[in-house]
Amino acid sequence: MKGTLFLIPNLLSDSNPNMSLPAETVSRILELRYFIIEEERAARRFLVRLGMKELLSEIEFGFLNEHTRPDQVMNLLQPIKAGSHGGVLSEAGCPGVADPGSEVVRLAHEQGIQVKPLTGPSSILLALMASGLNGQRFSFHGYLPIKAPDRIRRIKDLEQRSKQLGETQLFIEAPYRNRQLMTDLIAHLSPDTLLSVSAGLNSDKEYIRTAPVWQWHNNVPDLHKIPTVFLFLKIN
Secondary structure, eight states: OOOEEEEEOBOSSSSOHHHHSOHHHHHHHHHOOEEEESOHHHHHHHHHHTTOGGGGGGOEEEEOSTTOOHHHHGGGGHHHHTTOOEEEEOSSBOTTSSSSOHHHHHHHHHTTOEEEEOOOOOHHHHHHHHHOSOSSSEEEEEEOOSSHHHHHHHHHHHHHHHHHHTOEEEEEOOGGGHHHHHHHHHHHSOTTSEEEEEESTTSTTOEEEEEEGGGGTTOOOOOTTSOEEEEEEOOO
């Protein structure tokens, strides 16, 4: 009999795991001995925080990251096909949502392996919940272009889409590029477009604010190297 592939949300900060993960999620994780991960150090740190320090020698890791070749992904499911339960563990937030994992999940479905998502924090959903923007119609775009002209063009295109569809636009950025993205948003969005910023979610430095763009000009937070979700909605 095949095992089950659990999808495991990771913490968004160094806060107490009990503040973000339900007891049932933690209980399921503690039963597993096989994890598909991006990076071993971060995975071990997470498992130690859940109380698995003494069990680390029993744990097997499979790696799913930018170095994993397409022909290697199927091999990640072999322990589960052989009958062991396993989990895809995100670096932060939920696997497959702005994070690797969807490819191995898709293969699990093809192989007839049961997939079970576990409850935990998603920075994208938390930011949307806290924004006050349209949660009935929204679109997540991952990262905007790195080059300034392309990024600015993309911001303007998304603003037009937001206006036409009444749709909240969400995206993230590498934390060390947050300042430049925030500068471009303030400079190139319409003054009355609602801009929302959620930074350091679930941490003691959490910052959440939604306001028209014109109100951000003299009140810009320092987002440098802080994981941040950006959202905006053009309402008229």
